[in-house]
Amino acid sequence: MSTANARAFSAAQDFLLGAKKFWTTQMYPQLREQNQAPTIGTASPVDERVQDNDLYPFYAWMERHLQRMKYAGRYGLVPWHDTQRPALEAALAPVEVPTVPHFAVPDYYPSFDVHQHPGGLMGDSLAGFVYERGARSTTPLDKHFDLHHRFTRQVSAVTSPQRILDVGCGFGKSTRPFAQQFAQAQVTATDLSMPCLKLARHLDAQENITHVRYLQADACATGLKAGGYDLVTSTMLLHELPTTHLAELFVQAHRLLEPGGWTVHLDFLPQVQPGCDDFTDFIHAGHAVRNNEPYMQSLAAFDLRGHLQSLGFTDIGITPFAENDHALDPSYPYWRFPWAVVQARKPM
Amino acid sequence: MPTHTAAEQVFFKDPAMDRLMGVTMALATEVYVLRDRLRALESLLAQQGTVDLQSLNQEVDPEALAPHQADRDAFVAHLLSPLLGKESSLGVQP
Numbered sequence: 001m002s003t004a005n006a007r008a009f010s011a012a013q014d015f016l017l018g019a020k021k022f023w024t025t026q027m028y029p030q031l032r033e034q035n036q037a038p039t040i041g042t043a044s045p046v047d048e049r050v051q052d053n054d055l056y057p058f059y060a061w062m063e064r065h066l067q068r069m070k071y072a073g074r075y076g077l078v079p080w081h082d083t084q085r086p087a088l089e090a091a092l093a094p095v096e097v098p099t100v101p102h103f104a105v106p107d108y109y110p111s112f113d114v115h116q117h118p119g120g121l122m123g124d125s126l127a128g129f130v131y132e133r134g135a136r137s138t139t140p141l142d143k144h145f146d147l148h149h150r151f152t153r154q155v156s157a158v159t160s161p162q163r164i165l166d167v168g169c170g171f172g173k174s175t176r177p178f179a180q181q182f183a184q185a186q187v188t189a190t191d192l193s194m195p196c197l198k199l200a201r202h203l204d205a206q207e208n209i210t211h212v213r214y215l216q217a218d219a220c221a222t223g224l225k226a227g228g229y230d231l232v233t234s235t236m237l238l239h240e241l242p243t244t245h246l247a248e249l250f251v252q253a254h255r256l257l258e259p260g261g262w263t264v265h266l267d268f269l270p271q272v273q274p275g276c277d278d279f280t281d282f283i284h285a286g287h288a289v290r291n292n293e294p295y296m297q298s299l300a301a302f303d304l305r306g307h308l309q310s311l312g313f314t315d316i317g318i319t320p321f322a323e324n325d326h327a328l329d330p331s332y333p334y335w336r337f338p339w340a341v342v343q344a345r346k347p348m
Numbered sequence: 349m350p351t352h353t354a355a356e357q358v359f360f361k362d363p364a365m366d367r368l369m370g371v372t373m374a375l376a377t378e379v380y381v382l383r384d385r386l387r388a389l390e391s392l393l394a395q396q397g398t399v400d401l402q403s404l405n406q407e408v409d410p411e412a413l414a415p416h417q418a419d420r421d422a423f424v425a426h427l428l429s430p431l432l433g434k435e436s437s438l439g440v441q442p
Binding site for chain 2: 014
């Protein structure tokens with residue numbers, strides 16, 4: 001048994017979460033108030049306005065470094081899980097997840113540490129555990145897991161799938177709600193990260209979820225059977241993809257869907273949010289840089305609707321998504337991700 | 349310790365502020381860890397009847413504080429004397 005000080009670790013992580021809550025509910029609203037763009041006249045661009053703002057450097061610093069301290073350093077998630085390594089590796093030892101034929105890790109994936117997670121999601125056998133623990137405190141106001149159930153309920157209003165493919169599934173945080181919402185469906189879930197996939201299966205077993213098939217595969221090159229699914233979905237995957245991969249993902253979704261099937265994705269698009277302005281875009285762009293998310297901005301600039309139309313999809317919808325009951329109120333004061341749902345149908 | 353050689357992002361006009369913020373937040377984390385530890389110890393000791401939390405939380409009589417004033421003053425001087433910008437040893441003047 002490890003002698004590491006779990007109490008100190010959890011107290012430090014709790015402090016960081018408290019600091020993130022202050023950042024979310026105090027610093028962001030004040031910054032937004034100070035940078036409200038004038039509605040008339042010759043307003044200067046927001047990136048010029050913040051140059052003289054005393055609060056902005058602290059806001060930006062806190063966003064960058066609270067995340068750094070969460071993952072790295074004395075009380076970080078990575079060193080903490082390292083102290084638990086024997087037990088955690090033993091838990092995953094019996095878990096097997098197949099890899100699809102001709103699998104290759106795309107070059108972009110290991111070229112940076114996404115989310116400031118040292119080593120990224122493939123660099124260590126414990127990366128899935130680290131990611132899962134980190135995801136519990138992504139946002140201090142909403143239980144991040146709840147939004148997945150909100151998403152699957154929204155999908156259920158559109159379609160009742162029997163064969164679901166969840167790409168970029170991570171440790172199954174998005175997959176399990178689909179498996180629970182559509183209990184009779186066959187569910188296949190893929191990801192690049194074997195540590196995450198093994199944890200996904202491990203967590204499924206703990207929740208007695210037995211009808212999910214996990215595969216290590218690139219969402220843009222699964223090699224799975226054409227027309228084999230009536231729902232191809234992802235959650236927080238689109239913003240992780242370079243533009244070429246993003247475009248290919250929808251090509252593959254079209255190939256994998258049977259006629260009449262739906263592709264539905266939950267991700268971040270600031271431009272569809274109520275009350276979106278240059279400040280919203282600026283904050284989102286800054287978040288991308290500060291959180292090691294190099295493709296967030298290319299997603300925001302990508303012509304999703306045009307691409308889906310060019311592939312022959314119909315019933316295209318790109319709409320904001322409410323992670324809580326008040327999130328889409330234009331006067332909602334706190335920092336939030338610009339959640340959005342992208343959905344389209346392959347014609348019959 | 350950082351394991352990469354690339355420079356960290358800078359948000360303040362003076363990069364020294366970025367680094368000082370890092371030191372400050374690391375210390376703040378340690379303070380919170382200690383507060384949590386102290387709270388846990390006090391709770392355990394109270395459960396065992398070793399300490400009376402009500403007595404512990406009472407305002408201290410000024411007479412009881414008197415023996416500790418020198419320690420207080422030394423603590424404050426140690427903390428704040430760098431603000432005066434004076435040398436502690438005779439250095440070579442530029």
